[in-house]
Amino acid sequence: MSKTYKMIVCGVGGQGILTITDIIVIAARKKGLHVLGSEVHGMAQKGGSVVTNLKIGEKLHSPTNPIGTCEVLVGLEQNESLRYMKFLKPRGIAITSNTVLFPISWKKDKKAADNAKEKIEENITKFDVKLVMIKAENLAIEAGLALTQNIVLLGALSQVEEFPLTEDELRDALKQRVPAKYVEQNLKAFELGIKTVKNL
Amino acid sequence: MVKLEELFANEENRVLCLGNEAIARGAIEAGVQLFAAYPGTPSSEASTAIIAASKKLGFYAEWSTNEKVAFETAYAASISGARAMTACKHVGINVLADALYSAAYMGTKGGFVLLVGDDPHCFSSQNEQDSRWLGVSAQVPVLEPSNPQEAKEFTKLAFEISEKFESILVVRSTTRISHARSDVQFDKYETSFREGDFEKSNRYKCLPALARANHPKLVSKMETIKEWISESGLSVIEGQNDTEYGIITSGISYAYVKDALEILDKDVPVLKLGMVAPLDEKSILEFARDKKNIIFIEEVDPYLEDRISALFIQNGIVPKIHGKCTGITKKYHELNSRLVAEALQSVIGGKLASVGEIQKAEEEITDFIPFRPPLFCPGCQHRAAFWELSKVVRKNKGIFASDIGCYSLDPWVTDTILCMGAGISMANGFSRVIKDKPIFAYIGDSTFFHTGLTALANAVYHKANINVLVLDNRMTAMTGFQPNPTEVIDIADVAKSLGVEYVVEFDPYDFENGKKIFEDALQHEGPTVIIMRKICANEWWRQQRRSGQKIEVYHIDPETCIACGTCIVQYQCPAIYWSIDTNSKGKKYSVIDPSICTGCSVCSQICPVEAISKAVDTDE
Numbered sequence: 001m002s003k004t005y006k007m008i009v010c011g012v013g014g015q016g017i018l019t020i021t022d023i024i025v026i027a028a029r030k031k032g033l034h035v036l037g038s039e040v041h042g043m044a045q046k047g048g049s050v051v052t053n054l055k056i057g058e059k060l061h062s063p064t065n066p067i068g069t070c071e072v073l074v075g076l077e078q079n080e081s082l083r084y085m086k087f088l089k090p091r092g093i094a095i096t097s098n099t100v101l102f103p104i105s106w107k108k109d110k111k112a113a114d115n116a117k118e119k120i121e122e123n124i125t126k127f128d129v130k131l132v133m134i135k136a137e138n139l140a141i142e143a144g145l146a147l148t149q150n151i152v153l154l155g156a157l158s159q160v161e162e163f164p165l166t167e168d169e170l171r172d173a174l175k176q177r178v179p180a181k182y183v184e185q186n187l188k189a190f191e192l193g194i195k196t197v198k199n200l
Numbered sequence: 201m202v203k204l205e206e207l208f209a210n211e212e213n214r215v216l217c218l219g220n221e222a223i224a225r226g227a228i229e230a231g232v233q234l235f236a237a238y239p240g241t242p243s244s245e246a247s248t249a250i251i252a253a254s255k256k257l258g259f260y261a262e263w264s265t266n267e268k269v270a271f272e273t274a275y276a277a278s279i280s281g282a283r284a285m286t287a288c289k290h291v292g293i294n295v296l297a298d299a300l301y302s303a304a305y306m307g308t309k310g311g312f313v314l315l316v317g318d319d320p321h322c323f324s325s326q327n328e329q330d331s332r333w334l335g336v337s338a339q340v341p342v343l344e345p346s347n348p349q350e351a352k353e354f355t356k357l358a359f360e361i362s363e364k365f366e367s368i369l370v371v372r373s374t375t376r377i378s379h380a381r382s383d384v385q386f387d388k389y390e391t392s393f394r395e396g397d398f399e400k401s402n403r404y405k406c407l408p409a410l411a412r413a414n415h416p417k418l419v420s421k422m423e424t425i426k427e428w429i430s431e432s433g434l435s436v437i438e439g440q441n442d443t444e445y446g447i448i449t450s451g452i453s454y455a456y457v458k459d460a461l462e463i464l465d466k467d468v469p470v471l472k473l474g475m476v477a478p479l480d481e482k483s484i485l486e487f488a489r490d491k492k493n494i495i496f497i498e499e500v501d502p503y504l505e506d507r508i509s510a511l512f513i514q515n516g517i518v519p520k521i522h523g524k525c526t527g528i529t530k531k532y533h534e535l536n537s538r539l540v541a542e543a544l545q546s547v548i549g550g551k552l553a554s555v556g557e558i559q560k561a562e563e564e565i566t567d568f569i570p571f572r573p574p575l576f577c578p579g580c581q582h583r584a585a586f587w588e589l590s591k592v593v594r595k596n597k598g599i600f601a602s603d604i605g606c607y608s609l610d611p612w613v614t615d616t617i618l619c620m621g622a623g624i625s626m627a628n629g630f631s632r633v634i635k636d637k638p639i640f641a642y643i644g645d646s647t648f649f650h651t652g653l654t655a656l657a658n659a660v661y662h663k664a665n666i667n668v669l670v671l672d673n674r675m676t677a678m679t680g681f682q683p684n685p686t687e688v689i690d691i692a693d694v695a696k697s698l699g700v701e702y703v704v705e706f707d708p709y710d711f712e713n714g715k716k717i718f719e720d721a722l723q724h725e726g727p728t729v730i731i732m733r734k735i736c737a738n739e740w741w742r743q744q745r746r747s748g749q750k751i752e753v754y755h756i757d758p759e760t761c762i763a764c765g766t767c768i769v770q771y772q773c774p775a776i777y778w779s780i781d782t783n784s785k786g787k788k789y790s791v792i793d794p795s796i797c798t799g800c801s802v803c804s805q806i807c808p809v810e811a812i813s814k815a816v817d818t819d820e
Binding site: 012013014021025026029034035036037038039040047048049059060061062063064066067068069079080082083085086090102103104105106107108110111112113114119123126127128146 | 214216218323324347375376379380381382383452454455456458459462536537538539553555557558559561562564565568569570571572573574575577763765768769772774777778780788795796
């Protein structure tokens with residue numbers, strides 16, 4: 001591949017954002033592609049907004065993707081997907097979980113969560129992007145492990161046209177990365193992610 | 201994170217790792233023999249990796265109590281002929297500066313490397329201090345890598361340069377290098393460690409007469425290094441020769457320049473400096489002499505721009521300067537390839553796609569996007585301690601001087617946060633001029649041993665009427681749960697032996713007791729030390745999960761809950777949120793997320809209607 005593939009993964013600290021990034025970079029390396037990513041550690045502990053940048057390709061220089069440049073956004077939480085939507089290029093693909101996690105600024109408004117879901121989608125449509133909304137939490141529970149929501153989204157990502165890694169390559173990397181005792185549930189979550197997108 | 205075995209495996213291999221881990225590998229390949237550091241984002245993972253590897257490779261490494269202690273420990277090893285290294289974040293430089301400035305005069309023997317992680321954009325820091333100036337103010341050479349691979353190579357090279365010139369070598373990284381993840385080529389290395397031997401000499405005494413003699417030697421050493429750089433290959437010129445424009449850059453900014461030129465589809469010559477102090481004057485002048493315009497691309501301070509502009513004047517060349525002085529980049533925050541493309545476009549032209557539509561959409565949604573700052577973790581004892589304290593502080597209109605650590609996230613009572621260890625000293629100062637209010641200082645265990653000890657001794661000596669609250673969560677939690685002296689030194693014993701008369705300890709989850717203790721302490725004249733000791737809830741939770749232990753979570757009865765918000769709005773536990781559905785009275789209620797509840801019990805203690813209790817076992 002000659003073009004650099006740019007993407008971001010976002011969500012709330014603790015949702016398994018670095019795990020997705022890890023699986024992608026492991027698969028890319030196996031394929032002989034260069035990868036360059038950027039993470040923020042330290043203050044972004046559990047519960048904070050977390051984003052990682054990823055570039056896959058041959059000539060890689062800076063580790064971050066500025067606004068309007070990414071092919072794909074993978075978002076584990078709707079508010080966070082919206083927050084980082086600006087990084088997608090026009091008609092880029094936003095794969096986002098429909099999960100909404102309670103942010104501190106909603107503490108005072110008992111109905112904030114009820115009102116938010118509709119409004120988030122409405123706000124996403126202000127961006128010229130292709131939105132793929134996935135019920136990741138339900139699918140993860142179906143897979144047998146609620147913590148595999150990230151892997152459901154990874155399954156969906158594998159179906160994106162022009163994404164430089166195949167289903168099989170990601171599956172192999174996944175097996176290598178997740179804890180041995182949870183491989184089965186993770187593989188199932190991955191398949192459910194693929195299936196959902198195919199059925200879209 | 202890279203696997204430890206992979207990090208030090210003595211073989212050629214291409215390994216995916218963080219910039220910081222690449223730096224660690226560089227140190228290992230260089231045969232570092234003593235490593236000492238105090239953690240600080242974005243430098244910590246380099247130290248973690250080297251310290252972990254030290255046990256396997258058989259060299260000495262430690263987490264020191266502060267950056268100055270770490271620097272001095274490593275410096276002694278260096279002047280005994282061993283390769284030594286220390287690492288810190290940019291503000292850690294301020295702590296070790298006392299040793300650094302004089303050690304620069306005295307020079308080194310075994311290679312000595314100081315890794316500093318700068319944090320443009322303040323991702324995890326209190327300022328954007330630019331460490332490149334050390335090259336001028338402390339007169340030490342500074343290397344600046346532009347990607348993780350170079351970070352590894354430059355670290356290795358730094359030991360060699362240090363030994364060649366008997367000089368301290370600074371390797372300056374930034375967050376985007378340290379926390380970049382990429383595939384890095386590892387090389388084979390040799391593990392023969394040298395036996396240290398100290399050669400007695402006046403060189404290592406910074407007495408005035410000796411320092412006076414050492415300074416000219418240092419100046420001349422920097423001149424020698426300056427002459428050497430142009431032959432070192434550290435300065436690289438890329439792009440077609442052109443008499444119109446030239447770009448001078450270094451570090452991560454170089455990566456942005458490369459991307460920006462690709463975006464703009466322009467070929468402009470670039471001079472990339474691998475060493476930013478001393479400046480490679482020969483290469484810079486050769487590069488700039490025939491050019492009409494010189495563009496400087498760098499983050500934060502106009503370091504290269506100001507110094508190289510002066511160099512141009514001294515050498516009678518007068519290109520037009522573009523940079524911070526013309527406002528094409530800002531003197532604050534980090535850059536990215538878009539910002540650099542915009543900056544370059546304003547000078548050299550070129551195509552740049554508009555992001556107007558995206559910016560318009562972004563403006564429309566800004567107010568809607570919820571604020572999600574980092575918070576105290578569920579079960580955090582800081583949250584419990586601050587909650588209880590806030591009552592006492594507010595009631596008594598107290599002044600609250602906090603410190604650097606997780607507890608900096610307090611949403612209720614903190615009045616000041618300045619730097620490591622400042623809480624106790626500032627409380628002392630407040631107590632001298634504010635007579636009618638109680639004065640509190642708050643400090644964690646790691647910060648206590650870092651710079652709190654000296655401030656406490658001062659407070660005892662001068663009989664400061666302050667209340668020092670130490671939250672001992674058994675580790676340096678904020679930077680990644682590093683160990684510190686609290687493992688073996690009892691802070692209560694320290695306070696008592698320093699002469700503090702009022703020293704008490706209690707469990708921060710025990711509210712009733714805490715309240716009494718705080719009120720009681722306020723009646724005491726002179727400094728009090730109140731220690732709240734409990735292992736970091738986050739680490740405890742992880743340990744429980746890892747060992748398969750069950751966590752007894754709490755549950756809220758929807759029918760009893762009156763939705764008063766005490767647990768959500770006031771206590772702000774991240775594990776509690778408003779229900780989506782309603783109870784039989786048609787009212788919303790609070791819900792605990794059992795997947796993140798640590799079972800600390802605090803919410804059950806503060807609930808005014810006793811709606812919260814231990815959950816009935818519904819696990820699995």
